[in-house]
Amino acid sequence: MHSQSNKKASLVIQGTGPVIISAIAAMFMLHGCGDQGVITDEASYMESIGQWRQNRLERLKSETGWLNLSGLFWLEEGGNSIGSDPSNDVVFPEKAPDFSGILTLENGNVTLEAEPGAGIYYEDSVISEMKLRDDQSEETTYLRHGDLVWYVIRRDDRYGIRLRDLGHPRIELLEQIPSYPVDIAYVAEASLEPFEQPRIFNVATPVEGVTEQYSCPGTLHFRLKGKRLQLYPFSSGNGYFLVIADETTGLETYGGGRFMYATPDSSGRIILDFNKAYNPPCAFSPFATCPLPPRENYLDVAIEAGEKSVHLD
Secondary structure, three states: OOOOOHHHHHHHOOOOOOOOHHHHHHHEOOOOOOOOOOEOOHHHHHHHHHHHHHHHHHHHHOOOOOOOEEEEEEOOOEEEEEEOOOOOOEEOOOOOOOOOEEEEEEOOEEEEEEOOOOOOEEOOEEOOEEEEOOOOOOOOOOEEEOOEEEEEEEEOOEEEEEEEEOOOOHHHHOOOOOEOOOOHHHEEEEEEEEEEEEEEEEEEOOOOOOEEEEEEEEEEEEEEOOEEEEEOOEEEOOEEEEEEEOOOEOOOEOOOOEEEEEOOOOOOOEEEEHHHOEOOHHHOOOOOOOOOOOHHHEOOOOOOOOEOOOOOO
């Protein structure tokens, strides 16, 4: 959860976290990129996937998860009134005061002038006026009024307000994430064929006019159920972030593709675990911005592993 920088990678994929290969290395065996099984301790592996799924659900339901997103409002240059009254430029839910204040966007800087008595908090203090740091900054400014938490996001040269409702009914509505049965045949070892220089991908999102930029170090080559395949990974920390589509996309799985992580272990092996292919934030909320699969990452096979489509509304 890489928006317009590598820093954003952690936010776009929030609710998942990178796969820590070293923690489960005992379950894998080096087999190259052939068809032999990678998992050697199936029982332990099944248990680890069950725990991964439980942790994933808990993160989605947490205060920083994606289920509580309640609004995404793009700011215009100059003053933008905020509050629950429909006459405002940015209309918050009824939980907010009728008029909460003015957000001023000027040359990439966003300042809030709060209405007296609006009860907007930064950390433990009520604020009256404050310059807000966006989500591409070292320390994002999070503001709060009751159950409502909001902050500034930056996408390319656009600035917006992302709103969370910590009491959103969607949080309790999702009891589990639909998923395929765990299948160890969908765990493969890959080899990276590096480019001479990393290639930059400008990746589309569901938001018109908003793209996200990623650095691709090379191509990952692997075999799955006898078929040779390749993917273009994006650099993310010490590992790789993948945005993929396959023949289940838009049918049994989310139409905007799925995400994966792969981190080389201490010996340099790269394990692709499609049982951990997961839904992007946009599958849970219309107020997220997510990279769509680049055409190079459309696989002409059905990946019947990982998470399926979620239907909440």
